Every structure is written in structure tokens, then in C-alpha cells.
Amino acid sequence: MNEQNFEEYLDLHGSELSSWPEHLRDEANELLSKSSSVQALLDAQVAVDQVLADVMIVPKTFNLEQKIMARFAAQKQRFELRNWSAFLWKPAFAATCSLAFGIYLGAANQELPVDLAEDLTYVTFYDYEEWSGEVEDES
Amino acid sequence: MDRQPLKADSDEYLMRRVQQGDESAFSMLVQRHTQSIHAFIYRLCGNRGDAEDITQETFLRLWQRSSQWTPDTVRFTTWIHQIARNLCIDQFRREQSLKRTSSHENTEFADSTIESIEEDAKRQAMRDEIGTLPERQRTAIVLCQVQGWTQQDAAKVLDTSVDGVQALIGRARRTLRASLVKNYE
Numbered sequence: 001m002n003e004q005n006f007e008e009y010l011d012l013h014g015s016e017l018s019s020w021p022e023h024l025r026d027e028a029n030e031l032l033s034k035s036s037s038v039q040a041l042l043d044a045q046v047a048v049d050q051v052l053a054d055v056m057i058v059p060k061t062f063n064l065e066q067k068i069m070a071r072f073a074a075q076k077q078r079f080e081l082r083n084w085s086a087f088l089w090k091p092a093f094a095a096t097c098s099l100a101f102g103i104y105l106g107a108a109n110q111e112l113p114v115d116l117a118e119d120l121t122y123v124t125f126y127d128y129e130e131w132s133g134e135v136e137d138e139s
Numbered sequence: 140m141d142r143q144p145l146k147a148d149s150d151e152y153l154m155r156r157v158q159q160g161d162e163s164a165f166s167m168l169v170q171r172h173t174q175s176i177h178a179f180i181y182r183l184c185g186n187r188g189d190a191e192d193i194t195q196e197t198f199l200r201l202w203q204r205s206s207q208w209t210p211d212t213v214r215f216t217t218w219i220h221q222i223a224r225n226l227c228i229d230q231f232r233r234e235q236s237l238k239r240t241s242s243h244e245n246t247e248f249a250d251s252t253i254e255s256i257e258e259d260a261k262r263q264a265m266r267d268e269i270g271t272l273p274e275r276q277r278t279a280i281v282l283c284q285v286q287g288w289t290q291q292d293a294a295k296v297l298d299t300s301v302d303g304v305q306a307l308i309g310r311a312r313r314t315l316r317a318s319l320v321k322n323y324e
Contacts, residue, residue, distance in 0.1 A: 011309030014284070041316070048315045049284070051265045056285045058178040059187055065173045067191070068198045069166060075199060 001027040006038050015045035150215035158205045169198055172216075175286075176223050182281045183227045185270055193230060197223045217295045224278055224296060231274060261322050268318040272311055275299075279307035 001009075006028060013020045017028060031038050146152060150171070156164035176197055181190035200222050208218050269277065275297060282293040283304065290304045297304060 007313075008309075011312050012305055014312070044316045044320050045312065048265075048312065048319050051262055051319065052269070052280070052285060052315070055262060055266045055269065056182050056281070058181045061174070061177055061191060061194075064177060064191060064194060065169050068169050068173060068195050071195050072162075072165070072169075072199060072202065 001031050003031075003035060003038050003041070006031055007041055010041060010045050015042060015049050017042075151210050154205065154208055154210070154215050157202065158208070165198075165202055168201070172219060173198070176219060179220060179281065179286065180223050180227060182285060183224070183274075183277060184230060185266070189230055193223065193226045196226055200226070213295060214292075217292060220282075220296045221298075228274060261319075264322045265315065265319060268315055272314060276307045276311035276314070279304050280311040283308055 001024070009020065009024055009028065013024075017025055020028060032042065150168065153164040153168050157168065173194060177190055177194040180193045180197070181187065184190055184193065197219065201219060204222075208215070213221075269280075272280070278297060279293055282288040282296060283290055290301045290308075294301050294304045297307070299307075
């Protein structure tokens with residue numbers, strides 16, 4: 001093992017030599033005893049691990065679980081409200097359409113009575129003539 | 140993953156109940172995993188406020204997307220960490236830079252763990268360096284070195300192989316080591 005190999009194994013296995021594979025551990029220890037630059041590499045990795053452990057300390061949280069459940073409840077409420085809106089939207093639309101159609105029909109039929117009256121007058125007259133003719137024939 | 144009967148208090152059993160809309164099971168999962176998920180997110184993003192927000196969002200996503208979880212393919216803890224990581228990535232993209240987040244939290248570390256100003260500056264530099272690691276390297280080092288996960292489990296969260304995780308950790312270690320040597324010179 002040389003310094004370059006050592007650094008590669010250090011990247012791979014970390015600074016805890018006891019967690020290195022056994023055959024590498026012996027060679028690493030031998031190299032460490034001979035080379036100060038290799039020892040410096042190991043020391044640097046040990047320091048990195050210590051700093052990592054320190055800076056990765058997590059601050060305490062206060063009532064985070066309750067905050068999650070509160071947001072969950074609020075979200076659920078919004079979802080239900082949206083569902084209700086979606087549920088009401090169709091009948092409301094149907095009722096509005098019916099109403100609009102009714103109003104349209106009402107407005108369009110404003111003139112019908114006049115036409116209808118004319119038609120009825122004509123039909124009545126025609127029917128009367130027919131009827132009266134039939135009566136004449138019979139007589 | 141083998142299909143086995145689920146234990147009544149296991150995460151997987153609770154998650155099945157969540158899939159059926161059981162809010163009490165959801166609450167139990169929240170109680171059980173909030174702290175570990177918060178720790179993971181905090182270690183990735185380095186900001187207390189963001190970490191709390193993303194933790195909350197993670198659990199809301201868990202409820203919304205519970206139907207997407209399949210116990211045969213991924214363990215619950217792996218899945219929820221994947222959700223948390225994706226939300227962190229979204230946050231990183233929004234911020235574009237971690238330097239801002241890594242700088243305004245350090246006083247709390249300084250107050251509680253660092254004795255001298257010189258040490259404070261060095262640790263600050265190291266913390267900044269951790270913040271500038273690529274996201275995948277940071278996730279790998281947080282999961283395996285800080286949280287003690289196996290490389291197999293970390294590989295699932297990172298959607299890569301065990302060799303891939305080893306390479307990510309190796310690169311992160313080398314970068315941090317170089318930074319530390321530079322700062323201590």
C-alpha cells in the first residue's frame with residue numbers, strides 16, 4: 001500500500017481503521033508507522049469526522065408534531081370545503097341553466113298569443129265554413 | 140422484498156391504514172418519525188425554519204400520496220426520506236445557494252459547542268464547506284456517516300447503487316478533508 005492507495009481507502013472506509021477490512025488494516029498500520037504524511041491524512045479525516053459530528057447537532061423543536069397535525073387538519077378542512085363546492089357546483093349550474101332557459105322561453109313566447117289568436121281565428125273561421133257547408137249539404 | 144404479515148404496530152401496517160384514510164394511524168406515524176425526519180432535513184438544509192417547514196410538508200405529502208407507496212418495493216422509512224429529500228432539493232433550487240442558509244444559523248452552534256473564536260471560524264468554514272457539497276454527496280454523508288444508515292438503504296433513497304453511494308461518500312470526505320487542511324494551515 002502506498003499513500004495514494006491509503007487515501008483512496010480513507011475515502012472509502014473513513015477514519016475508523018477498525019472498520020477497514022482486516023487485510024487492509026495491517027498494511028495501513030504499517031504505512032502509518034513509516035509515513036508522517038499518511039498520518040497527517042488520517043488526522044485530517046479524524047478532525048473532519050469530529051467537526052461533522054459537531055456541526056450536525058440538530059436544534060430541539062417545539063411542538064413540531066402538533067404543528068404538523070394542525071396543518072393537516074387545516075388542509076383537510078380546505079379539501080372538504082373544495083369538495084363541497086365541487087358537489088354544489090353541478091346542481092347550482094343545472095338550476096341556473098333551467099332558470100335561464102325558462103326566462104328565454106318566457107321572453108320568446110311573448111308574441112305567441114298574437115299568432116295563436118290569428119291562427120285560432122283562421123282555424124275557427126275555416127272550421128265554421130266547413131261545418132256550415134256540411135250543414136247546408138245536409139239540409 | 141418478501142411479503143410477510145405486518146406487525147400491528149409496524150410502520151408498514153400503519154401506512155396501510157393511512158392508505159385507507161385512517162387519521163389516527165397518520166398521527167402515530169407523525170409522533171414516531173417527526174424527530175428523525177426533522178434531523179435529516181436540518182442536516183441537509185442547515186436552516187431551522189426551513190427544516191421545520193419541510194418536515195411539515197413531508198408529512199402532508201405522505202398523506203396526500205399514500206396511495207403511491209407500495210410496501211413490496213420500498214420500506215416506509217426509505218420512502219419518507221425520499222419525500223423529504225425531494226422537498227429539500229426543491230428548496231435548494233428555490234434558494235439557488237446554500238451559503239445564505241448556512242450563514243444565519245451558526246450562532247446557535249457557536250453558543251452551544253464552540254469554545255474559542257478561532258475554533259468557531261474553522262467550524263464555520265467547515266459548515267460552509269458542507270453546505271457547498273453537491274446535494275447527493277451531502278445526502279450520502281448525512282445518511283451514512285451522521286445517521287448511521289447502511290449504504291444499501293442510502294442507495295435506495297439516492298436511487299443509486301451501493302458503489303454509487305461509496306463514491307459519493309468518498310468524494311465528500313476528500314473535499315471536506317482538503318477544506319479542513321486548508322483552513323488549519
